[in-house]
Amino acid sequence: MTEQGQSMLNRTVRKRHQLSAESIAKDLQISCGLQISITAVRRELHGMGLHKRAAACKPYITKCNAKRQMQ
Template identity: 65%
Template sequence: MQTASTNICERLCNKSIREMSLLVNIPRLTVYDIITTWKQLGTTATQPQSGRPHKMTERGQHMLKRTMRRSHQLSAESISKDLQTSCGFKISTATVCRELYGMDFHG
């Protein structure tokens, strides 16, 4: 019994990129990118993107959660000052607000 992947492989083996593109109804550039990724990495899974790292580390997020558990009525400004003095994190109030929102602390 043939699986779907072996059936597709048999259809696409020894075909040009243009022919593969027409058979599977995908743009040629996409087919080319998939083949190139497979040859370079051995997988077609999505790879992590490069970009600017998060300002808060795991430790910083843990400290922020712990601070919020102690008192829910602290302002973002007081939390950022507390983190700066106790842990040495340089963090703005906007970053504190954004991280709290990401942790489902609203209001």
């Protein structure tokens, strides 16, 4: 993928706040005229550090809270 294609992909993801490779590929084909496969979109998203997974909820544990839990 060219540098211009990567910037369009990055702009599309940031604008729409989604990570569905299928919908991003369709959007790039319609709006930008890029013929790009879903696999290439997934590869580029992974290379940019974007993964299709939800962030895990982690409790905020301070030293004080950890000490209370241990008691």
